[in-house]
Amino acid sequence: xxxxxxxxxxxxxxxxxxxxxxxxxxxxxxxxxxxxxxxxxxxxxxxxxxxxxxxxxxxxxxxxxxxxxxxxxxxxxxxxxxxxxxxxxxxxxxxxxxxxxxxxxxxxxxxxxxxxxxxxxxxxxxxxxxxxxxxxxxxxxxxxxxxxxxxxxxxxxxxxxxxxxxxxxxxxxxxxxxxxxxxxxxxxxxxxxxxxxxxxxxxxxxxxxxxxxxxxxxxxxxxxxxxxxxxxxxxxxxxxxxxxxxxxxxxxxxxx
Amino acid sequence: xxxxxxxxxxxxxxxxxxxxxxxxxxxxxxxxxxxxxxxxxxxxxxxxxxxxxxxxxxxxxxxxxxxxxxxxxxxxxxxxxxxxxxxxxxxxxxxxxxxxxxxxxxxxxxxxxxxxxxxxxxxxxxxxxxxxxxxxxxxxxxxxxxxxxxxxxxxxxxxxxxxxxxxxxxxxxxxxxxxxxxxxxxxxxxxxxxxxxxxxxxxxxxxxxxxxxxxxxxxxxxxxxxxxxxxxxxxxxxxxxxxxxxxxxxxxxxxxxxxxxxxxxxxxxxxxxxxxxxxxxxxxxxxxxxxxxxxxxxxxxxxxxxxxxxxxxxxxxxxxxxxxxxxxxxxxxxxxxxxxxxxxxxxxxxxxxxxxxxxxxxxxxxxxxxxxxxxxxxxxxxxxxxxxxxxxxxxxxxxxxxxx
Numbered sequence: 247x248x249x250x251x252x253x254x255x256x257x258x259x260x261x262x263x264x265x266x267x268x269x270x271x272x273x274x275x276x277x278x279x280x281x282x283x284x285x286x287x288x289x290x291x292x293x294x295x296x297x298x299x300x301x302x303x304x305x306x307x308x309x310x311x312x313x314x315x316x317x318x319x320x321x322x323x324x325x326x327x328x329x330x331x332x333x334x335x336x337x338x339x340x341x342x343x344x345x346x347x348x349x350x351x352x353x354x355x356x357x358x359x360x361x362x363x364x365x366x367x368x369x370x371x372x373x374x375x376x377x378x379x380x381x382x383x384x385x386x387x388x389x390x391x392x393x394x395x396x397x398x399x400x401x402x403x404x405x406x407x408x409x410x411x412x413x414x415x416x417x418x419x420x421x422x423x424x425x426x427x428x429x430x431x432x433x434x435x436x437x438x439x440x441x442x443x444x445x446x447x448x449x450x451x452x453x454x455x456x457x458x459x460x461x462x463x464x465x466x467x468x469x470x471x472x473x474x475x476x477x478x479x480x481x482x483x484x485x486x487x488x489x490x491x492x493x494x495x496x497x498x499x500x501x502x
Numbered sequence: 503x504x505x506x507x508x509x510x511x512x513x514x515x516x517x518x519x520x521x522x523x524x525x526x527x528x529x530x531x532x533x534x535x536x537x538x539x540x541x542x543x544x545x546x547x548x549x550x551x552x553x554x555x556x557x558x559x560x561x562x563x564x565x566x567x568x569x570x571x572x573x574x575x576x577x578x579x580x581x582x583x584x585x586x587x588x589x590x591x592x593x594x595x596x597x598x599x600x601x602x603x604x605x606x607x608x609x610x611x612x613x614x615x616x617x618x619x620x621x622x623x624x625x626x627x628x629x630x631x632x633x634x635x636x637x638x639x640x641x642x643x644x645x646x647x648x649x650x651x652x653x654x655x656x657x658x659x660x661x662x663x664x665x666x667x668x669x670x671x672x673x674x675x676x677x678x679x680x681x682x683x684x685x686x687x688x689x690x691x692x693x694x695x696x697x698x699x700x701x702x703x704x705x706x707x708x709x710x711x712x713x714x715x716x717x718x719x720x721x722x723x724x725x726x727x728x729x730x731x732x733x734x735x736x737x738x739x740x741x742x743x744x745x746x747x748x749x750x751x752x753x754x755x756x757x758x759x760x761x762x763x764x765x766x767x768x769x770x771x772x773x774x775x776x777x778x779x780x781x782x783x784x785x786x787x788x789x790x791x792x793x794x795x796x797x798x799x800x801x802x803x804x805x806x807x808x809x810x811x812x813x814x815x816x817x818x819x820x821x822x823x824x825x826x827x828x829x830x831x832x833x834x835x836x837x838x839x840x841x842x843x844x845x846x847x848x849x850x851x852x853x854x855x856x857x858x859x860x861x862x863x864x865x866x867x868x869x870x871x872x873x874x875x876x877x878x879x880x881x882x883x884x885x886x887x888x889x890x891x892x893x894x895x896x897x898x899x900x901x902x903x904x905x906x
Contacts, residue, residue, distance in 0.1 A: 302819060302899045323823045330821020341816045341903065345518060357507050358821045403820065 248311075249410050249442050250276040250299060255308030257294050257465075268294040270465045271308070276411070276444060281437040283453035284446045286462035293415070295462065296446045300333055300413050301325045313410040330358050334404025338416035340396040342388040348375060348399045349384040355407045374402040378432060394425035401432065411442045418452050424486065430455040431479035455479050512834040515806070516841075526802040527842035529795025530879050534846025536788035537875045538867075539853035544781030546864035548774055555770050557694065558702075561601075561733050562634065562766040563740060565589075565726040565747065568759055584751060584760040585723050587710070590628075592750045593726065599739035601729045604628035607713040608724040613706065615667040615678040622663050624680060624706045626713020627727075634729040642674040642689030645709050653711040657685040660705040661693040680706070683716060736767050785871075789878070795842070796882035803835050803890035814894050815902025828895035835887020836880060843879030847872050 257269040269291045276282055286292040297303040298310065301317055304325075310317040313332050320328065334355075335341075342351045352374050356367035364370050375381045378398040388396055397417060404412050414433065418426035434455060437443050445456055453459050454477045461469035516523045567584045590605045597603075607626030612619055629646050632639070645656050657678065664673050673687045685708065694702040714720050730739040740763050747761055807814070814827055850872070854865045 297900055300819075302903075323825070326818065326821050326823040329819060335819055337903070341812070341819070343813055343816060345514070354817070355820045357504070358817070358823075358826060407821075 247278045248275055249278050249280075249313055250274065250444070251309075251311040252299070253309040255295075255298060255305045255310060257291075257298065257303070258306045267465050269298070269305075272462070272465070272467050274460065274467070274470075276442065278442055279437070279440050280458055281433070281443045281456040282445065282458045282460060283456040284444065284460045284462065285448060285450075285453055287448060289464075290462040291465040292446050292448075292462050294465075296413060296415050296444075299411075299444065300335060301328045326358075327360060330355055331361065331407060332410045334401075334407070334409040334412040336397065336400050336404050336412065336414040336417045338419040340388070340393070340400050340420070342396055342399055342403075344389070345387055347385050347387050348380060348391070348402075351388075351399055352384075352402045352406050355403060359407060371402070371406055374406040375399070377405060377436075378402045392425075393421050394428060397421065397425075397429055398432065401429075401436075405436070405441075411444060412436070414443065414445045416447055417445070418447070418449070423451075424483075426452060427479050427482050427486075431483060434479050508830055508833050509837070511830055512837045515810075515834055516838060519806075522802060523838060526798055526838055527845065529798035530792065530839050530842030530882065531795075531846040531849055533788065533792030533795040534843050534875045534879050535849035535853055536791050537785055537878075538847060538850025538872055539857065540784035540788050541781055541871045542850070542854035542865040542867050543857055543863055544777065544784045545866040545868060546858070548777030548781060549866055550864040551773050551777055552770050555766060555773060558635070558766060561730040561736060563728040563730055563736070563743065564764045565728065565743060566762045566764065567722070567724075568761045585726060586721070587714070587723060589747055589750050590723070590726055593728065593743060593746055596746050597739070597742050599731050599735045599742050601731050602630040602634050603726060603728045604631045604634055605710045605714075605723045606631075606725040606727050607710055607718060609713050609717040611681040611717070613663065613667065613678055613680050615673075615676065618667050620663060620666045622660075622704050622706055624708060624713065624717065626708050626710040626717070626723075628710050631707065631727065634727050637694060638692040640690045640692045641672070642687070644689055644707075650709045650711050653715055654709055655683060655685045655712060655716075656688045656709065658689040658691060658707040659687055660691050660707075661703040662701055663704060663706055664690045680708075681717065733767070736765055740765060792875070792878060792882060795879075796839070796886040799835055799839055799883060800886035800890060802838075803831060803887055804893070806834070807831060807890045807894045810894075811897065811902050811905040814897050815899050815905065818897065818899035819903060824895035827897075828891045831891035831894045832884065832887050835891065836883035839879045839883030839887075840876070843876045846879065847876060850875070 252272065252274040254271045254273060255269055256267075256271055259266045259268055272291075272295065274295075284292050284295060294303070298305055299312075301312070301320075305318060308318070312328065315328065315332070317325070317328065329335075343354070349368065349371050352371040353367045356364050356370060372381060372384065375384050378401050380395060380398050380402065383391060383395060388399070391399065397420075401412075417433075418429055421429060430452060433443055433445070437457075443456070445453070447453055454473070456473065457476055458472045459469065460467060565585065587605055590603055593600060593603045604627050609624045609626065610622070611624060612621050629644060629650065631637075632644060639658070640661070642658070644658055645654065649656055657680070659667070659673055667673065667678065668676065673690060676687050678685050678687060691703065691705075691707070710723070714723065728739070728743065730736055743763060744759065748759060751760060753759065817827060818824075851867060854867060857863045858865045
């Protein structure tokens with residue numbers, strides 16, 4: 247089943263008098279359960295693609311179908327609802343609300359959910375925090391958490407509304423290499439549970455933990471390959487003589 | 503988002519910037535406080551003035567001589583002495599709406615008593631004058647019809663005069679000299695206090711006839727003081743007086759009356775319209791400060807929106823609609839102004855009570871004004887909060903997320 251189906255998508259910015267072609271007719275299809283890395287140097291158009299897939303921006307031309315919904319025809323409020331219900335964001339800079347504890351940060355998407363599906367947002371948020379192993383830190387504010395912990399809170403926030411896809415924009419960009427691998431381990435675990443992940447990164451070391459790599463240059467897709475051999479972040483951590491990240495709940499363990 | 507969560511977010515953001523929130527609210531606090539205090543003082547003053555006028559007498563109607571014209575030149579009020587004792591008699595006899603009527607002869611002069619002297623107004627009045635003026639005697643007696651007939655040289659002193667001439671000793675039975683005529687003091691009036699007409703107690707009352715024939719030319723009286731039967735028939739009474747006096751003065755239909763009527767209600771109406779305008783003016787000045795407070799709120803909300811651009815970006819990214827953000831900031835602005843409004847009401851009530859306590863002003867606290875000022879402060883919040891809130895709602899999530 248296809249989660250993302252992009253056809254001949256184009257995005258042109260006008261900066262002053264100059265037209266900047268950020269994306270020139272890119273096609274991309276992502277199936278359910280894939281773990282895709284979008285790679286490229288800065289200016290390659292990967293951030294633009296990310297914003298389009300994340301429904302934060304609309305394409306100049308082309309089609310975009312997300313989980314069966316035609317996105318290119320939607321208006322702003324509907325785009326908000328799509329972001330809320332179908333997409334979970336993880337940003338480079340974590341982007342947690344300051345002076346707001348972990349639990350309230352994770353609850354936030356549920357409070358904006360117009361479907362009113364979740365009767366007890368707090369309970370649901372606790373479950374999500376449990377999935378990333380931070381239930382014991384739910385009262386902590388972002389400043390009281392380490393970078394890795396903050397990013398896990400952000401991941402819990404992305405998970406809480408059971409989205410169709412998780413979009414991670416350079417999620418390891420602000421983390422040291424060890425914490426980065428820990429983060430990738432959690433993402434791999436979630437992916438093994440059937441969650442579709444789209445990761446934007448420029449680090450080869452990070453992309454190698456995914457199952458497919460899409461490479462962009464100057465707004466054109468230049469490579470799209472499925473990895474036959476996927477590195478295991480858990481194994482790497484073990485080799486580093488790691489103090490394993492403690493995960494609990496939902497049948498998670500440190501071994502995958 | 504549910505209202506509970508919105509209020510929580512707004513509360514948090516207000517608490518987070520305690521000092522700034524307080525200073526923002528200060529504009530509203532002063533505005534609402536000023537409206538409440540000033541209107542309370544305005545209404546209090548107006549009620550006090552009205553009660554002072556009422557203290558002049560009960561259902562009082564005054565008849566004064568009119569003005570005369572001489573070759574096109576108007577000579578002003580009282581320039582013809584048209585009123586006589588005959589008029590008073592006629593009014594008493596013919597009128598149905600009049601309870602009491604008293605002639606009033608105004609004179610003035612130096613009063614001397616046991617080595618002291620005092621200049622005051624000497625008024626010749628009838629025995630029923632105290633009833634008309636709603637006045638009591640402190641001690642002694644008032645003069646009677648017999649003393650009027652005999653033009654007796656008796657006097658009743660106002661409290662001020664009594665204090666000036668006799669200090670602590672009892673003036674009743676003592677002798678005073680008014681314009682070198684010896685008078686016997688037979689009573690002292692109760693203190694009535696001062697009004698805007700001046701000190702009502704600085705007066706000496708003598709019989710009409712005595713004043714008229716011994717102190718003036720003996721022809722005309724200065725005024726007629728009338729007490730109507732009740733407050734409801736004031737207008738009928740005035741019409742009747744007019745008719746009777748015109749007949750008594752043999753005026754033809756086309757001739758203007760040579761006397762004027764003033765009723766207490768008329769004076770109260772006129773004074774209330776002035777004090778009413780004053781209250782409105784005070785209220786309006788205060789409302790302007792409320793408006794300035796609103797601009798303060800808008801200013802701070804704009805700063806707050808810019809400062810929280812990133813937060814807005816995060817909220818939009820995870821699925822808040824523009825409307826959610828709009829409502830969030832609007833609620834924050836309204837909360838600021840309403841809390842300011844509540845503190846303002848308390849402040850205003852304290853201020854009004856302070857004015858009443860320390861400056862001896864009379865106040866009337868009107869709950870309706872408080873409610874109005876409170877709702878107005880809420881409206882100020884909505885009005886001045888809307889522009890910043892809309893600015894927040896219209897943000898581009900990508901730009902907002904990039905903001906540092």
